Amino acid sequence: MNEPQDTPEYISISYLNAYAYCPRRFYYEFTLGEMVVNEHVLEGQQLHERVDQAGYSTVGDKLQLRRVYVCAPTLGLVGYCDLVEVEGEAGDLPTMARAGLLYPVEYKKGKMGQWVNDHTQLCAQALALEEALGVPVGSIGLGYLFYFGSARRDEVLIDEGLRQRTLALIAEARQVAVQNAPPLPITNRRKCRDCSLEPICLPREVLALRSGLRAAD
């Protein structure tokens, strides 16, 4: 399928997280370059400081690679993995990935939420790693989300369902990125309450205005 010329070649993996949370948020951040740093964003940035320092270390028999840059031209994804963990030292990275011994770990502020955006981001990292390492699709079958708030890791299966949902979101995000106007606000108040962009998005006001205009039709 031919795509418009100005459809972005790459979507940043972290912006894909924003899209999965709310397409309007993605549009503000990715297309319009808006960023609101409130106390929650700042806290997240501070918590991330250690994992944002590139390097590697060994913990037991695991090799940990921090802040790993990944570029996957076929998928149109680019970005960073907070951590790539390799179990054992029996081979190079593609060999370890093929053996199911390499996986991404993403660090998040707060506690395990019920939204799927973090799963989407982790899956996108796995997909991009598979392409970048030149290993078969499906080689990376799991990843982990570490939540600072609960200080624990949760295993996430990178199964076929999550892969397909993530691929669909990548395609959607690339289309939404070139719209002339942002998508409408979502109607999930809890998400909006936790969203740093709420003061400039004005979701309730926009939706009220829209429903008023409809009533006047």
Ligand code: SF4
């Ligand atoms: S305030 Fe709500 S509708 Fe607006 S960008 Fe944030 S999550 Fe989306």
